[in-house]
């Protein structure tokens with residue numbers, strides 16, 4: 001990120017650049033900085049144009065989470081440097097006309113990232129600076145708290161594409177918004193606007209802009225400053241154990257099933273059409 005962008009991000013929140021340190025300098029798709037005073041890590045996705053989760057971004061997120069665990073960070077804000085998009089989800093090019101082994105490897109890496117983020121010991125907040133479709137929504141749901149910029153959209157359109165969702169995604173959605181709402185939302189492949197997402201509990205707060213989103217994320221983390229990290233972490237793991245155990249038990253079979261659905265000619269046809277429409281739609 002340019003010095004100018006750092007300055008606007010941090011000065012807007014009264015944090016000087018000197019109070020932060022760059023955690024990794026060799027990442028291509030992420031900026032990771034830690035506030036020295038409170039130990040909060042800012043993990044900003046910066047994979048242009050819309051933070052599509054290609055292998056590189058997924059791998060860098062995974063590496064960063066491992067390192068943050070080791071560094072005993074006090075909390076993490078996952079966000080994006082882009083004002084319109086938090087994360088556009090998985091790379092559709094990986095789903096189109098894929099080789100089975102390649103797509104299996106890709107989804108398996110994503111599944112591991114999901115479990116790593118969901119099971120992290122430190123508190124996590126998603127400061128969603130804009131749209132968060134599918135994989136973007138999943139990243140958000142893995143965090144403990146979600147702030148989303150107004151006028152954004154969030155949801156998982158799998159059903160509309162003829163794709164049965166992996167179990168862990170259904171479970172994540174159910175644990176976030178409850179079984180009834182998850183059933184209605186996922187079976188219809190519904191995409192929600194910010195107000196609808198707040199109403200159903202898919203997000204916790206609405207922000208005016210990215211600075212406000214980061215500030216609200218920081219406020220959430222501040223509430224943990226007086227809570228013992230070990231007790232907090234253990235409690236979180238207990239609450240999250242059943243989904244993690246379920247992936248350990250059923251993740252491999254789930255993946256096989258998912259890949260065979262993705263390979264179906266009728267699903268490929270829909271994905272092809274979806275990609276065509278995405279590339280040729282009128283931009284707002």
Ligand SMILES: CCCCC/C=C\C/C=C\C/C=C/C(=O)SCCNC(=O)CCNC(=O)[C@H](O)C(C)(C)COP(=O)(O)OP(=O)(O)OC[C@H]1O[C@@H](n2cnc3c(N)ncnc32)[C@H](O)[C@@H]1OP(=O)(O)O
Pocket residue numbers: 049050052084085087088089090091092093131133134135136138156157158161163164165166169274278279283284
């Ligand atoms: C549709 C399949 C859903 C399947 C869900 C099924 C199973 C669940 C299993 C796992 C969970 C996750 C799955 C996924 O994440 S699949 C990916 C789903 N993501 C999307 O459908 C998002 C599509 N993108 C958008 O809606 C828009 O791009 C945006 C994010 C709202 C941003 O709009 P904006 O106008 O700002 O940008 P552009 O649309 O012009 O995009 C710029 C550029 O990027 C390309 N692009 C966008 N998203 C993706 C993507 N996910 N994969 C690959 N490429 C993407 C877009 O085509 C443009 O390219 P161009 O060459 O035209 O510049």
